[in-house]
Amino acid sequence: MAVPVRVEHLNAAFGAFQALHDVTITLPAQTVTAVIGPSGCGKSTFVRCINRMHEESPGGRVSGQVFLGDEPVYGPDVDPVRIRRRVGMVFQRPNPFPTLSILGNVVAGLALLPGRHRNLEAIAERSLRQAGLWDEVKDRLYDPALSLSGGQQQRLCIARALAVEPEVLLLDEPCSSLDPISSGKVEETILQVAERYTVVLVTHNVQQATRVSQMTAFFLLGHLIEFAPTEQLFTNPSHEQTEAYITGRFG
Numbered sequence: 001m002a003v004p005v006r007v008e009h010l011n012a013a014f015g016a017f018q019a020l021h022d023v024t025i026t027l028p029a030q031t032v033t034a035v036i037g038p039s040g041c042g043k044s045t046f047v048r049c050i051n052r053m054h055e056e057s058p059g060g061r062v063s064g065q066v067f068l069g070d071e072p073v074y075g076p077d078v079d080p081v082r083i084r085r086r087v088g089m090v091f092q093r094p095n096p097f098p099t100l101s102i103l104g105n106v107v108a109g110l111a112l113l114p115g116r117h118r119n120l121e122a123i124a125e126r127s128l129r130q131a132g133l134w135d136e137v138k139d140r141l142y143d144p145a146l147s148l149s150g151g152q153q154q155r156l157c158i159a160r161a162l163a164v165e166p167e168v169l170l171l172d173e174p175c176s177s178l179d180p181i182s183s184g185k186v187e188e189t190i191l192q193v194a195e196r197y198t199v200v201l202v203t204h205n206v207q208q209a210t211r212v213s214q215m216t217a218f219f220l221l222g223h224l225i226e227f228a229p230t231e232q233l234f235t236n237p238s239h240e241q242t243e244a245y246i247t248g249r250f251g
């Protein structure tokens with residue numbers, strides 16, 4: 001079940017350096033929200049605050065609040081591990097577990113969940129289908145994950161994230177290490193999973209944002225400058241700085 005992510009007055013710092021300033025935004029459910037902006041503007045920091053990974057960075061501090069549905073992510077008794085189960089994440093470089101098979105990778109996260117181990121093959125099939133990889137791997141589920149191409153490995157990582165049934169999926173530049181054909185397949189996967197999840201896609205590629213997202217958030221120097229339907233933001237931006245970025249005048 002997808003839930004909206006409501007971010008209120010979020011500030012994030014690395015020691016004395018403030019990387020995010022007073023960000024307030026609601027990321028709708030069953031929608032792909034693209035997060036764009038020049039290098040260093042705080043895109044990764046923003047998504048890492050949603051699943052409480054930022055606080056794991058040296059000097060990482062957060063203030064403000066994030067709600068997953070009704071649950072405050074930074075509530076006093078909230079277990080970050082449980083939040084990370086509700087909010088799956090896929091990184092820039094595919095990072096399958098190198099010693100595990102394709103199937104072993106997909107179900108790896110389930111070992112951490114109580115009472116869910118009954119039907120691993122069925123869960124793996126469902127997740128691989130959702131990630132658009134099933135047909136390519138169904139006859140080689142016990143092959144090493146590293147025998148897959150980079151693009152397949154990235155879709156495997158998406159399947160692994162989906163296997164534990166998160167509500168939100170964070171994708172931090174998932175195509176940046178992939179060739180255009182593999183990127184296209186990952187984009188198809190993103191479009192497909194957005195029907196069921198709240199998807200947040202960090203991307204450097206403004207064309208990719210227009211292809212796969214319905215909403216776009218533009219960040220600059222740690223500030224959220226503009227958040228609008230993607231088509232509107234790219235055709236009729238409300239801010240001069242957004243226009244400068246999307247027309248390639250900086251960044």
Ligand SMILES: Nc1ncnc2c1ncn2[C@@H]1O[C@H](COP(=O)(O)OP(=O)(O)OP(=O)(O)O)[C@@H](O)[C@H]1O
Binds near residue numbers: 038042045046
């Ligand atoms: N571990 C860290 N320690 C100190 N500063 C950091 C750390 N990680 C990131 N920063 C700084 O925080 C700011 C935001 O970084 P962040 O990685 O969120 O930006 P980004 O928009 O995702 O960049 P890119 O597009 O290059 O990945 C940058 O100024 C960066 O130098």
